[in-house]
Amino acid sequence: MELKILKIGGSVFACKESNKPKVDFNVLRRLSREIANAYKNNFNLILVHGAGSYGHPIVKRTGINKGIKRKSQLVAFAETQRLQNELNSIFTRELIKLNVPAIPCQASAFTLMDKGKIKEMYIKVIKGFLKLNLVPTLYGVPAYDEKQGCSILSGDDIVPFLAKKLKVKQIIHGTDVDGVFTSDPKKDPNAKLIKKITPSEFKSIISGISGSTKIDVTGGMKRKIEELVKLTEFGIQSIIVNATKPKRIEKALLGEKVIGTIICK
Numbered sequence: 001m002e003l004k005i006l007k008i009g010g011s012v013f014a015c016k017e018s019n020k021p022k023v024d025f026n027v028l029r030r031l032s033r034e035i036a037n038a039y040k041n042n043f044n045l046i047l048v049h050g051a052g053s054y055g056h057p058i059v060k061r062t063g064i065n066k067g068i069k070r071k072s073q074l075v076a077f078a079e080t081q082r083l084q085n086e087l088n089s090i091f092t093r094e095l096i097k098l099n100v101p102a103i104p105c106q107a108s109a110f111t112l113m114d115k116g117k118i119k120e121m122y123i124k125v126i127k128g129f130l131k132l133n134l135v136p137t138l139y140g141v142p143a144y145d146e147k148q149g150c151s152i153l154s155g156d157d158i159v160p161f162l163a164k165k166l167k168v169k170q171i172i173h174g175t176d177v178d179g180v181f182t183s184d185p186k187k188d189p190n191a192k193l194i195k196k197i198t199p200s201e202f203k204s205i206i207s208g209i210s211g212s213t214k215i216d217v218t219g220g221m222k223r224k225i226e227e228l229v230k231l232t233e234f235g236i237q238s239i240i241v242n243a244t245k246p247k248r249i250e251k252a253l254l255g256e257k258v259i260g261t262i263i264c265k
């Protein structure tokens with residue numbers, strides 16, 4: 001069975017512009033229905049979601065992404081992890097209600113970081129879950145880092161790592177804009193949607209891509225695209241779609257034509 005990875009950015013359902021943890025339940029429930037509808041078709045699925053208001057503000061405030069330097073950061077480390085578990089529990093609860101076997105997977109419990117990079121991840125459990133036809137549901141988390149005590153294992157780190165290890169062919173990335181534009185569409189009304197990006201074209205468009213307009217500690221759109229472009233070397237194709245607009249995620253999961261940006265070789 002084909003394996004797809006669906007990443008849902010925190011900006012989509014976890015109110016990234018809010019300073020306090022907040023979920024947009026209308027969006028989350030609609031998205032969950034779309035995932036449930038598409039999942040009836042025969043493919044294996046890994047879901048990865050971002051943290052939005054549950055992660056970025058507390059990490060920015062306490063600096064735990066840069067390592068543990070003060071004792072007071074330990075409570076922040078623990079609380080950040082707890083908040084991510086809470087958000088994941090909210091997301092998976094909606095999916096489970098719709099009969100999707102979305103099994104919560106706390107990646108920091110089986111991943112070792114080294115200066116902000118994944119050093120080791122024990123993926124046998126993920127493979128096992130997939131064999132059973134579960135939908136492993138991972139999310140951005142603060143993780144143990146050998147060099148600095150703590151760093152952020154973001155959804156955007158997890159996606160390329162698993163895609164390569166598990167020989168994924170397709171990644172669907174849901175965000176809060178229609179795809180990749182010539183410049184940030186939230187700031188520039190003349191920004192134009194780029195329908196397709198190949199590694200050779202990437203160099204000429206990279207200057208127009210910035211991070212995130214919201215509080216972001218993991219690199220935003222620019223880092224995402226850089227990683228997805230690298231994956232094309234491994235035969236992995238990605239599509240960036242607007243998950244805040246109805247049916248886009250469902251269509252993308254089903255392989256139907258949808259507005260967005262395709263990243264391929």
Ligand code: ADP
Nearest residue numbers: 009010011175180181183184209210212220221
């Ligand atoms: P997510 O939470 O979905 O992972 P991010 O906040 O990290 O998303 O990145 C999405 C944001 O990236 C958009 O809301 C947009 O403001 C910003 N962005 C910056 N440059 C671009 C660009 N060239 N094309 C599209 N989005 C861009």
